[in-house]
Amino acid sequence: MESPEYMDTPEYDRNPSPPPEIAEHPELLRAESIGNTAFSKHWLFTTLIKLIEEVDRENEEESNLAVDVDEELQNELCKLWDMSMNSDVAKFLNEFKAVDILTGIIEKSKAPRVIEISVGILGNMACEQAICKEMSENHKFINLVILLMETRDAPTLVETARLIYTSLSNTGTRGPWISAIQRSEEVLDHLKFIFSSSTNCDLLKNTAELVDTLLDLEPDLCVSWATIDFIHSLIEATEQIGSNHSEALEVYLHIFQSFSTTEPGVEALVGHTDRLEMKIIKYLNIVCEYEIVGLDGKEAPLSSALSVLNILFTSQPVEKLGHLYKDEKIMRILLKILEPLYPMLQRYMKAEQTNSNEPVNEKEDSHVTSSDQSDAGKETDSSNNADNIKDTEEKDKNGTRGTESEEYKELKVLYEILSAFLLDYCNIAFMDKPNIKPEDLPEDSDPSADSTPVDIQNDNNSQAAAHSSQDSSKEGNSNITEDSQEKESDSETQELKNSNKNENSDTETSEEKKPCIDNVPILTYLDEVCSRWRINNFGLCLKESDAGCRLYDRLYGLAEKNKNDRLCRILTDISEGRVVNRADSGKERGDENVS
Known part of the structure; x- marks a missing residue:
């Protein structure tokens, strides 16, 4: 049986009506709220006043030790911290000089938690461009924030770094911050x-x-x-x-x-x-x-x-690079990154050519822009590509606009870096004399030949000039001018001649120079494990530059010498234009079990 108290309890089917004066004057309700939010101005003022009073009580004590504030006040401050993420609240705080109030609290407070929350609130307020600009014009404020970098309280440092980062991210406010950081002699030590x-x-x-x-x-x-x-x-x-x-x-x-x-x-x-x-x-x-x-x-x-x-x-030096060639791990990483990168660039390039109404050259379409162009050529290509990207964005064809154009730029940068790394890596893996770069070889030389490449002196190549003495001792073929010989002492000249004579004698008697790096693991990986699709991308990448073409020929010569039949067959197909799609990459002769 139900109790009488329960039976006498009135039932409501709606919320109670507001007071009559509020219903007649709704602006009274909005006057208590901050902007279009439900946050109370009175509560905000009350919380700030409690914080100021708490800091004043701290300063009345003579102790310099860190203190902690009341847990209830901490909770209220955390609520204020969360509220300051709202644009209306941030503007209201700034209107009532909260920046000056919080700056004073940071200077006086001995409570790390209070300092952290105060800096956090300032960091939220700095997300508003107008407020951030006012902060950047206050040099005292900037110096105080930079001075906080010396604190050893990790939560405070987290918020300090965020505040500075936010200010630097604003194009109109970063100048004073950068200048202050450069002037400071302690910032680097703190970092x-x-x-x-x-x-x-x-x-x-x-x-x-x-x-x-x-x-x-x-x-x-x-x-x-x-x-x-x-x-x-x-x-x-x-x-x-x-x-x-x-x-x-x-x-x-x-x-x-x-x-x-x-x-x-x-x-x-x-x-x-x-x-x-x-x-x-x-x-x-x-x-x-x-x-x-x-x-x-x-x-x-x-x-x-x-x-x-x-x-x-x-x-x-080459002798310290053996650990990078002891297995195929580095080569595998490079080719795995190249695998999705290369076709993605091809699609973007096709879209560019289509949107610019240019005929697509099928031969050129299978290659990405060469990575060893001259600086002038790079600038021209960059300018043309930028124009093409702009046209692509305006025409909105093939889905290549906006963020996709940015992606295209990032992919091109990645490809340039990756292809340069591949050339440097293969230069050592596939050359008998890895200290000689492929571009330093004579144009009419045959990189696939077994004989040791001859070092050609190039006055315009600063790196070759820097290593000329090392190359001459190793190769014995560098030309020493009569002027330089006159400046050398007689003993040094004689030693050099004897060294050159011995090197030439060794070269003539030796039928074949062994590579400085053991390339068998890499050749075995390419021949037995690497998929045809990855080798296709790798070969096409090499063939985009003269230096890469010489390395490509050298790779073929090494594969032929080591009886890597599958690798030789794939390289021959690439040279003859028989490049299969990924879907058909496992259907070549004898490659059914190759992944």
């Missing part, structure tokens, strides 16, 4: 400490994004910050992040690439070759874990990784 000591992955990611943006905006920092210690701290940070946090690691890869654009940066990177090389190869192995590599969103990170790896690769 090194964070990277080398922090175990907070959020802090390492935010700080890396800040540094990455700074290096992009101010190239001079790529020189002044290119120190062995700073690179060491960055590598320590990547060890803490690990390879599984790929997004954070990719930011560091771009930082390394930025440093690789300057001579001091290259020197600093080469000083950590072993650790960097290991980290990058591990990242590439993760990206290429599956048989089909997905490039979506990975174009820029892969470009950074391959670019830095190639810098490390070409900066080492």
Whole structure:
């Protein structure tokens, strides 16, 4: 039986009506709300007043030790922090001088949690362009924020890095921040400490994004910050992040690439070759874990990784590169990335030619733009491609516009870096004298011949000039002018002549020079394991440049010498224009079991 109390309880079928004065004057209700939100102005003011009073009480105590605030006040401040993400709330806070209030709290407070929340609120407010501009005009504010970089409280550093990064991302406000950072002598030391000591992955990611943006905006920092210690701290940070946090690691890869654009940066990177090389190869192995590599969103990170790896690769003497050729792993990675990249570029190039009403040359269509063009040619092609991309965006044909045009640009950059790496890698793998670049060979030479290539002196090639003494001792064919001989001492000249005589004698008596690198594992992989589709893309890539064509011929000669019949057959088909599609890549003679 139901109780009397329950039976007497009134039942409602709707919410109660608002007070009559509110119903008659609805503007009274809106007057208490912030903008078009339901947030209360009174609550906001009350919370700020409580915060100011709390900080004042802290300062009344003589102790300099860190303190903590009441948990209830912390919860209210966190609510205010969340509210400040709203544009109307951020503008309302700025209207009532919240920037000055929070700046004063940061200067006076001894509570790390209060400082973190205050900086976080300022970071949310900085997302509004007008507010961010006001902040950038306040030099005292900028100096205070930069000074916070010396704190050892990780959550505060996370929000500090985010605030600076947000300000740098605004084109109209970044100038004063960059100038202040360049003037500071302690910022670099603070960054090194964070990277080398922090175990907070959020802090390492935010700080890396800040540094990455700074290096992009101010190239001079790529020189002044290119120190062995700073690179060491960055590598320590990547060890803490690990390879599984790929997004954070990719930011560091771009930082390394930025440093690789300057001579001091290259020197600093080469000083950590072993650790960097290991980290990058591990990242590439993760990206290429599956048989089909997905490039979506990975174009820029892969470009950074391959670019830095190639810098490390070409900066080492040949005798230290054996570990990169002991198996086919590097070649497999390069060809797996090339596998989806090459056809994607072909489709974009066809779309460009179609939209620009240009006839499609089937012969040229099977090749991507050569990677060893002259600088002038590159500039011309870049200009033409930019015009084509613009036309493509305007015409909206074949779906290549907007973000797809940006993707096309990223794919082209990745291809240029990848093809350059392939040439450098194969130059050592497939040449008898890997210290000689293919472009340094005479045009009429036969790279597939078994004889050792002859080093041709090129006065216009600075690198050949830098290594002329080394090449002359190895080859014995470099021409020494009479003027240089007169400047040498008699003993040095005699030693050089004796050395050249011995080298020539050895060359004449030796029927064949053995390669400095064991290329059998790579040849075996290409012949027995690598799919025809990947070899097709690889061969077409090599054939786009004169240097690549010479390496292509050399590869064919090595395959023929080592009786790699399948590889020889595929290379012959490529040379004769018989390039199969992926769907037919397993249907060639004797290739049914090849993956």
